[in-house]
Amino acid sequence: MTCWKDLLSPYLMGTGGLAVRDPANGELVAAVADHGPREVEAAIAAAEAAQPEWAERPAKARAAILRDWHDLILAHAEALAQLATLESGKPLAESRGEVGYAASFIEWFAEQAKRVNGEILPSPWPGKRVLVHKQPVGVTAAITPWNFPLAMITRKAGPALGAGCAMLVKPAEATPLSALALERLAHRAGVPEAVFRVLPSSAAAAVGSVLCASPVIRKLSFTGSTAVGKVLMQQAAATVTRLSLELGGSAPFIVFEDADIDAAVAGALASKYRNAGQTCVCANRFLVHHAAERAFVDRLAAAVNAMTMGHGLAPGTQIGPLIDRRAVENVHALVADALAAGATLAAGREWQADDGSFHPPVVLTGVTPHMRIAREEIFGPVAAIIRFADEAEAVAIANDTPYGLAAYVYTRDPARTWRLMDRLECGMIGFNEGIISTEIAPFGGIKESGLGREGSHHGIEEYLEMKYCLLGGMER
Ligand code: NAP
Secondary structure, eight states: OOOHHHHHTTTOOSSSSEEEEOTTTOOEEEEEOOOOHHHHHHHHHHHHHHHHHHHHSOHHHHHHHHHHHHHHHHHTHHHHHHHHHHHHOOOHHHHHHHHHHHHHHHHHHHHHGGGOOOEEEOOSSTTOEEEEEEEEOOEEEEEOOSSSTTHHHHHHHHHHHHHTOEEEEEOOTTOHHHHHHHHHHHHHHTOOGGGEEEOOOSOHHHHHHHHHHOSSEEEEEEESOHHHHHHHHHHHHTTTOEEEEEOOOOEEEEEOTTSOHHHHHHHHHHHHHGGGGOSTTSEEEEEEEHHHHHHHHHHHHHHHHTOOBOOTTSTTOOBOOOSSHHHHHHHHHHHHHHHHTTOEEEESOOOOGGGTTOOOOEEEESOOTTSHHHHSOOOSSEEEEEEESSHHHHHHHHHOSSOOSEEEEEOOOHHHHHHHHHHSOSSEEEESOSOOOOTTSOBOOSGGGEESOBSTTTGGGGGEEEEEEEEOOOOO
16 A cells, blocks of 8 residues: 555655644644745746647547546545545544545546537528537636645546646645645646646745736636635736635524434534534534424534544544644634623533644534624534524525525425525535535535536536637538
8 A cells, every 4th residue: 555655755855845734733744845936937837838738639538547547546545545634634534535525526527528518509690600619718727725635626627637728736735745646646647747736835825816917827716715715806807817716604504393303413413523614515503493402402412522532543533623723713712702692502612722723522502693603604613503483584594694605404394495495595405414515516605605616517617618600601
């Protein structure tokens, strides 16, 4: 079995560079080259030179390379999972799941690359033909977060490379190692070096500005916070660079009085506590009908009190560290604010200095929609329970947010299911399901949760331009 150090050997630096630390204990994992604006400019120029040849290859040839990349990712699954845990902190079982999820996008877009069909439209004129031709947008860029250090890259690189684009990736400063390991495997599979580059950097803002200002970069795909997404949107305006934005969320998790409570608790545990609550689709606000509240809270609290917190590599760990001390302080402040405003701890306890970068899993009851914890993205293992009286109130609270990414609804009423499909303002809904992500479905949000969709057969369209061609002189 290849160990992660072998996989990363060309990138590892003895001294200097970008230091990557284990969020659980602050220990140095590895150091790699730190790319500034100058190196990024050089990578853009190289990608511009290399992309046309990549685009000219038959889709089937690009697809075969992507397929090999997929196979290599799975062949190195354990090394990749260990890396993802070491630099992001998530439990190893979750990292193993992420490797499979990340690989699924490469497999899917290897298949979709072969289905980029143009159109021939019925001509309104005699002797003329109307065609729609699809072409790769050109050189693209991605800026990605630390919470899914593998999958947030493959969800973008799969469709970009499949469509015939080049892609430059600036991974999160905290998690460049998983990204570099993916790059190594892509090159080994046959993706030309300049066509897919990973550029770790400690100068995110400067690199973001270079990518947005460059006339060569025709598309930027960003996953991260809404605040940074807005900055990039402003910068991209100068060059009218096409954008995909996968931003923050505040998912409501609604439990109606007719719900299967055991299923709702299982869904809540999966949706809320995965990655210690640090996913964009994590349930952020639990809206629970007053008639279901006692049973739901009792069972959720019992499960949360039994959770094991520890290093992500330790067997049995369910809750790893948060990404850094600042993240812990933010979650602690939200919990303290809610308690001061009248909420109650139904499970877990407040964070203490001894906990370091770990935040204990918590259930809070008596939360109201106006508390900070109900209005901000928590990004920690805290379930905030808000009681509601009827469906209209639940929908009003659910939609009272600038975000619109995911929602979860537990009900056995088919008519209510259809009503909420229409009425909830979001891009994705899990009905009686707490985990919704799959490569075959369109992932993305509305309102301030973003623009565009990733995955599914729609995902590749984000990397394609349509060119309308009118062919005259076609008389019989
Ligand atoms: P973030 O601070 O916005 O960072 C995301 C990426 O942007 C990182 O690579 C970061 O680099 C970079 N960045 C920061 N400031 C920048 C700037 N001024 N210009 C250009 N790039 C910049 O978000 P995060 O804390 O890493 O990730 C958590 C957020 O991502 C949450 O809001 C979560 O909901 C969201 N998210 C959304 C999805 C989705 O699919 N909708 C998926 C996952 C996460 P550095 O690391 O060097 O700061």
